[in-house]
Amino acid sequence: MPDDFTEVRILDNFYQTSSFFPMPVVLVSTISKSGQANLGTYSLCFPHSITGGRDHAMMLISRGTSNTAENIIRAKVCALNFIPDKRKYLKNCVVLGYPGETTEQKMKNSIFTLLPSTRSEAEGAHPYPPIVKEAFQVFECTWDDRYPLKHTDELVECHFLLHIDKIIMKKKWRDCLFKGKGFPRMPIDYGYRDNVRFWFAEHSRPYAVPIPKDKGNAVETVKYACTHFDPDITWEDEACAMLVKVPNIFLNKALGGIVAEAKNAGITVITPEFMAKIRDKRSGGR
Ligand SMILES: Cc1cc2nc3c(=O)[nH]c(=O)nc-3n(C[C@H](O)[C@H](O)[C@H](O)COP(=O)(O)O)c2cc1C
Known part of the structure; x- marks a missing residue:
């Protein structure tokens, strides 16, 4: 019967190959070795340490050879730019998510506007990467390298524990956040599914479910x-x-x-x- 459970083989990238898993769309801004801003598209980016007052952190999973991974390992800093649900933005996120291009090659195709970081530069430290003007919120982060990048040598993926230095948000959405009413339109990424395309969904108007x-x-x-x-x-x-x-x-x-x-x-x-x-x-x- 179509409604009975059946087992699915657990493949690599199981979140998109063996299941349906909703994810955010984040452009990670970093600074390349030559000093140019790099934007890489990432969805495996989730809250990791959420209580304790100071050590609030995100987890970003990236292939180890990406520009983003190399830049974070070298400079330790990045910004997570949350992109709103507009088709032209998501089309460009897919362009910026094509593996194997250098920063110089890929950034020629970016439609996003870069603004200076809102963090104040510490003397002698690496410059902070810019933020994306079109984002509805940005987490400005520093890599906490005490957390293991890889659990085993065979892993091709890197796990970046990103300490959140600052959360900034468009004023309109900050007002909604504090009033407890209103949400930005966020895309839902269902990943690279049929070996040809990325799949995104729009969400409908959020609804509230009160506690009993x-x-x-x-x-x-x-x-x-x-x-x-x-x-x-x-x-x-x-x-x-x-x-x-x-x-x-x-x-x-x-x-x-x-x-x-x-x-x-x-x-x-x-x-x-x-x-x-x-x-x-x-x-x-x-
Ligand atoms: C919507 C979308 C989400 C993606 N999410 C991830 C991810 O979470 N982790 C990852 O390693 N690659 C992800 N990719 C692939 C990267 O974007 C791709 O490796 C790209 O080359 C990264 O850019 P960079 O090399 O400038 O960092 C995603 C691509 C798209 C289009």
Whole structure:
């Protein structure tokens, strides 16, 4: 029956040869040996270290002989430019994803506009690669070479643990991120599938699925709401924990009040002490 499970042989590049696996499309900018900017197309690029405060990192998997791999190994720095879903951009990503060309050869065919990095140059270090103007967001990264590039000598692929130095985003999308509404149009790459073509998909309008009502507000949910409420204000975990009893529907209103009080007081970090002060002030005024 067509709906029964059947086994599929696991081949090399199983994510595109033996399965359906959705991936992002990222142009990795690096600087070549001669000093020219290089753009390489990559989809095997995922969040790797996500908590712990400082060591946020991405994992990029590249064949070891790519311009990108050679440039990261030499200069350690790169930028991950997330490309929006426009056919002419994706066509050019495929052109820039053709293996075997030098930076000089391939960059003649790039339609993308390069802007200077937003990182400030450290003296004596390699120059930071430019960023792509058409991207909706960019992760500016430095390779953490403590993580093994290859687990075995036979591997032809390199695993780059890329420490995220900076995330920059078009202002419009940053506003959407903090309001919790609205998404850029991102392409979904299904890879090189039939030995002839890359396959991409457009996504339809994202939809929200609320958590079950009887679950209440977990501390993680409150922390998420706090840290995404206002980009200029940071929250200590204990301060967030003091809000777990606030019903979900009132949480944003409560956060708005607290953030307004913090801004009035010229405070950028909300501590449990500050929360207690507000609580005392409010109960005193009642
Ligand atoms: C949409 C797309 C996604 C790709 N993803 C990867 C990838 O994740 N890893 C990889 O090694 N090659 C990937 N490639 C192939 C590289 O783009 C290709 O090796 C190219 O030569 C890399 O450019 P560079 O040599 O300038 O780094 C992809 C190609 C396309 C078109």
